[in-house]
Amino acid sequence: MHEFVSFTLSGVTQGMIYSALAMSLVLIWRGTRIVNFAQGAMGMITTYVAITVVDRGDSYWWALVIAILAGVIIGGLVELVLVRPVESKPPLNAVIVTLGLLILLEAIAGMVWGGRYRSFPPAFSVQGVFVGSSRINLSPFDIFTICAVLAVMVGLLVLFRWTSIGLRMRAAAFEPEVARLLGVRVGRMLTLGWALAAGAGSLAGLLVAPNVFLYPSNMDAVLVYGFTAAILGGLDSPVGALIGGLGIGLALSYIGGYEGASLETIGALVILIALLMVRPEGLFTRVAPRRV
Amino acid sequence: MTRMPGPLRFAAVRHGLVVIVLAAAVAGYTQIAGSFADFQLAQIAIYVMAIAGLTVLTGLNGQVSLGHGALMAIGGYSAALVMQHDPNGHLPLAVVLVIATAATAVAGGIIGVAAARLRGPYLAGATLALAVGIPQLAVARQFAHTLGGEQGLTVRSPQAPSFLGSSFSLEHWLSWICAAGALVVLFLLSNLVTSRYGRTFRAVRDDEIAAALAGIHVARTQVLAFVVSAASAGLGGALLGVVTSLVAPAGFTLVLSIALLTGIVLGGLGSIVGAVWGSILVVYVPQWSTDLAHSLSFSTVMGSYFAVAFYGLVLIVVMLVFPSGLQGGIVRLWGMAASRVRRG
Amino acid sequence: MLSVHDLRVSYGAVEAISGVSLEVPDGAVTAVLGANGAGKTTLLRTITGLVRPRSGRVAYDGVELTSLRAEEIVRRGVAHVPEGRGVIQDLTVDENLRLGALWRSDRDDRKKALEEVYELFPPLDTRRRQSAYTLSGGERQMLAIGRALMARPKLLLLDEPSLGLAPLITAQIMALLRQLSSESGLTVLLVEQNARSALSIADQGIVLALGKVVVTAEASRLAEDEDLRHHYLGF
Numbered sequence: 119m120h121e122f123v124s125f126t127l128s129g130v131t132q133g134m135i136y137s138a139l140a141m142s143l144v145l146i147w148r149g150t151r152i153v154n155f156a157q158g159a160m161g162m163i164t165t166y167v168a169i170t171v172v173d174r175g176d177s178y179w180w181a182l183v184i185a186i187l188a189g190v191i192i193g194g195l196v197e198l199v200l201v202r203p204v205e206s207k208p209p210l211n212a213v214i215v216t217l218g219l220l221i222l223l224e225a226i227a228g229m230v231w232g233g234r235y236r237s238f239p240p241a242f243s244v245q246g247v248f249v250g251s252s253r254i255n256l257s258p259f260d261i262f263t264i265c266a267v268l269a270v271m272v273g274l275l276v277l278f279r280w281t282s283i284g285l286r287m288r289a290a291a292f293e294p295e296v297a298r299l300l301g302v303r304v305g306r307m308l309t310l311g312w313a314l315a316a317g318a319g320s321l322a323g324l325l326v327a328p329n330v331f332l333y334p335s336n337m338d339a340v341l342v343y344g345f346t347a348a349i350l351g352g353l354d355s356p357v358g359a360l361i362g363g364l365g366i367g368l369a370l371s372y373i374g375g376y377e378g379a380s381l382e383t384i385g386a387l388v389i390l391i392a393l394l395m396v397r398p399e400g401l402f403t404r405v406a407p408r409r410v
Numbered sequence: 411m412t413r414m415p416g417p418l419r420f421a422a423v424r425h426g427l428v429v430i431v432l433a434a435a436v437a438g439y440t441q442i443a444g445s446f447a448d449f450q451l452a453q454i455a456i457y458v459m460a461i462a463g464l465t466v467l468t469g470l471n472g473q474v475s476l477g478h479g480a481l482m483a484i485g486g487y488s489a490a491l492v493m494q495h496d497p498n499g500h501l502p503l504a505v506v507l508v509i510a511t512a513a514t515a516v517a518g519g520i521i522g523v524a525a526a527r528l529r530g531p532y533l534a535g536a537t538l539a540l541a542v543g544i545p546q547l548a549v550a551r552q553f554a555h556t557l558g559g560e561q562g563l564t565v566r567s568p569q570a571p572s573f574l575g576s577s578f579s580l581e582h583w584l585s586w587i588c589a590a591g592a593l594v595v596l597f598l599l600s601n602l603v604t605s606r607y608g609r610t611f612r613a614v615r616d617d618e619i620a621a622a623l624a625g626i627h628v629a630r631t632q633v634l635a636f637v638v639s640a641a642s643a644g645l646g647g648a649l650l651g652v653v654t655s656l657v658a659p660a661g662f663t664l665v666l667s668i669a670l671l672t673g674i675v676l677g678g679l680g681s682i683v684g685a686v687w688g689s690i691l692v693v694y695v696p697q698w699s700t701d702l703a704h705s706l707s708f709s710t711v712m713g714s715y716f717a718v719a720f721y722g723l724v725l726i727v728v729m730l731v732f733p734s735g736l737q738g739g740i741v742r743l744w745g746m747a748a749s750r751v752r753r754g
Numbered sequence: 755m756l757s758v759h760d761l762r763v764s765y766g767a768v769e770a771i772s773g774v775s776l777e778v779p780d781g782a783v784t785a786v787l788g789a790n791g792a793g794k795t796t797l798l799r800t801i802t803g804l805v806r807p808r809s810g811r812v813a814y815d816g817v818e819l820t821s822l823r824a825e826e827i828v829r830r831g832v833a834h835v836p837e838g839r840g841v842i843q844d845l846t847v848d849e850n851l852r853l854g855a856l857w858r859s860d861r862d863d864r865k866k867a868l869e870e871v872y873e874l875f876p877p878l879d880t881r882r883r884q885s886a887y888t889l890s891g892g893e894r895q896m897l898a899i900g901r902a903l904m905a906r907p908k909l910l911l912l913d914e915p916s917l918g919l920a921p922l923i924t925a926q927i928m929a930l931l932r933q934l935s936s937e938s939g940l941t942v943l944l945v946e947q948n949a950r951s952a953l954s955i956a957d958q959g960i961v962l963a964l965g966k967v968v969v970t971a972e973a974s975r976l977a978e979d980e981d982l983r984h985h986y987l988g989f
Binding site: 147155200210211212214215223229377381383390 | 468476524527528536546551552663671715716717719721722726729730
């Protein structure tokens with residue numbers, strides 16, 4: 119029982135990170151109908167940016183801000199330079215471009231920062247907190263992780279629901295042509311969408327790094343988890359991304375806890391395939407009557 | 411097409427002749443080149459199998475796979491496991507290779523059944539998970555005992571037959587085996603491509619609904635393409651194990667899968683001939699990268715990153731500049747140049 | 755005044771518009787009529803920058819539109835209600851309407867325009883927070899027109915507003931367009947297959963056939979001329 123509670127708690131924490139990554143995949147999918155396979159690698163690069171800032175002696179918070187800003191800038195640039203030309207091409211072209219970017223970023227990280235495993239400092243202690251007299255598997259850093267991801271989710275929700283820029287972004291994603299007729303600069307909205315998504319991806323990279331170490335391909339498996347979470351949530355639904363992330367986090371935590379951590383990727387693979395076979399539209403997508 | 415004389419009317423005969431010429435060229439080349447060239451030739455041959463297989467799947471049938479490295483791993487581990495159960499080496503290498511190929515074909519069939527229901531980015535994501543996940547199996551505690559964990563399994567090297575003489579080196583023999591494997595794969599795939607099946611592959615790629623209306627069983631065609639493609643990759647993986655006498659998770663990373671994808675993109679996404687020179691580039695690029703790194707007095711590790719960066723750049727640039735692949739781009743450049751010359 | 759001069763548009767090898775010239779006078783209702791495939795929709799899409807012409811000019815109030823992008827053209831006072839109405843179903847009624855004026859910086863006037871639209875279309879007023887996909891066909895058309903009016907356009911382009919609507923609803927929509935033009939001086943360019951109801955409110959009629967203008971005439975004359983009607987309009 120104690121074990122189960124412990125795995126559940128770590129599942130929730132990890133799940134929040136996968137939610138953040140799933141969210142960035144969902145944002146990009148909604149806007150451009152592209153799965154950004156480079157999202158994990160973009161988060162890896164910005165985590166290296168953060169560790170460079172920390173190495174210089176600056177604070178974690180300063181590093182966090184710079185890394186997220188770097189993510190936003192990289193995301194926007196990637197959309198403008200690499201994605202814009204393939205948006206109107208067959209889906210395979212976009213898949214190959216983002217995959218090329220994934221591997222290019224990993225190579226750049228290796229060239230600039232070297233390939234060795236580095237530990238990444240967490241913002242808070244990773245020792246579990248005490249509840250009564252027993253230590254539970256939930257550390258201050260875990261609590262920070264959960265709060266940070268929730269804050270980003272709420273921020274995005276507010277942006278999309280209650281601001282005019284969010285309204286324009288949604289219109290550009292749903293009906294780009296109609297949006298243009300209404301004066302929405304759709305291209306800018308897509309760039310902004312990629313930028314915001316990459317910001318969320320950067321956060322995921324920073325939060326996962328203390329757990330998995332930092333090295334050029336450290337996000338490969340995390341990307342698979344985030345993708346599985348996004349599929350679980352329906353790829354189109356931000357709320358689905360949150361729930362999907364938690365679901366995957368819990369499932370993998372139980373698999374890893376009871377069966378060994380190396381089986382987590384296999385577990386994700388099995389869940390992903392099963393999901394795609396049984397309900398490819400995801401578990402949380404509203405199947406709305408679109409277009410009459 | 412102009413009518414060809416006699417037996418040359420049959421595609422299989424033409425393909426066979428090309429293969430014989432290539433075999434002679436390979437045999438001649440290995441006579442004059444050193445043992446490092448042998449190793450490179452073996453590598454190229456291995457990549458040819460996997461990349462030609464991937465070409466059939468992605469280029470001709472329109473199904474993307476980011477997980478062919480995982481299929482190579484299945485082939486390699488199958489060969490290693492068969493050899494472990496045959497400690498005295500009774501089984502000829504050819505039998506081991508056939509078993510490994512068959513095992514990978516079965517795995518490809520299973521994956522193919524799932525893949526036939528997936529499209530575009532969904533299929534890409536699922537096969538990416540395959541590339542990341544399958545090598546982890548070897549490390550998992552439940553399988554580490556059988557699959558050797560991070561250390562992997564050793565693979566026995568075959569002996570060169572004695573009639574070739576005592577000076578005939580093992581590297582030499584391995585490169586011949588790999589080249590023979592590649593030529594067999596090329597011959598079979600070329601015939602498949604020009605056959606009725608090749609036409610149904612392309613019909614499904616171009617328009618699934620039209621293909622279905624024309625009486626083609628779309629899902630079955632897609633599974634068949636996956637089986638053929640997996641078998642080619644599996645043979646390549648098994649031979650990779652034989653040549654390096656080791657199969658280990660670190661040999662089948664995501665980078666391998668992406669290198670294979672780079673190969674088909676370089677080869678023009680859909681041409682078997684393109685797959686051959688895509689493979690040559692994919693093998694030589696890391697070599698050149700290492701040389702470049704050394705000449706810039708960087709480490710060998712830096713060279714390997716250069717190579718990976720090159721793969722990434724190739725994938726991006728080719729998609730942005732020549733969406734029909736480098737082969738297509740060169741054909742187009744040729745056409746432009748030729749028409750300029752003609753216009754004078 | 756909107757003037758189109760020798761416009762040619764093609765999709766690949768197929769020419770959709772082959773040298774169209776026409777003028778849309780200010781403050782009036784002009785109906786562009788013609789069968790399916792006559793090039794009506796392409797004409798509107800070219801005017802608002804969704805399609806690039808191969809050659810020719812489109813000028814509005816002396817400004818050349820063909821070099822502008824769609825999102826800029828609405829800023830010049832030209833609003834386009836696309837075929838099938840283009841209501842964004844995933845957004846609410848209120849969001850759809852607000853979207854129509856977001857490019858305008860005058861926040862107070864945006865609010866004012868919103869209330870005016872709700873006043874003009876009471877059925878929308880009661881459904882502000884509902885998703886647009888819950889609306890009926892007629893309500894969607896109201897929403898699409900209302901959203902276009904949010905931009906306070908001088909020229910309103912409509913692509914087949916009667917498509918899929920009951921005759922009674924069509925008549926209401928047409929009457930409304932007539933009223934907008936007469937009372938507030940809005941210029942209306944209406945593309946319709948339903949020639950009879952379009953001509954009932956139009957001042958001028960232009961008949962397109964196979965990408966060319968075949969007739970330009972006063973709407974009343976067009977409606978009365980039996981030969982023309984039979985030949986081009988099928989009623």
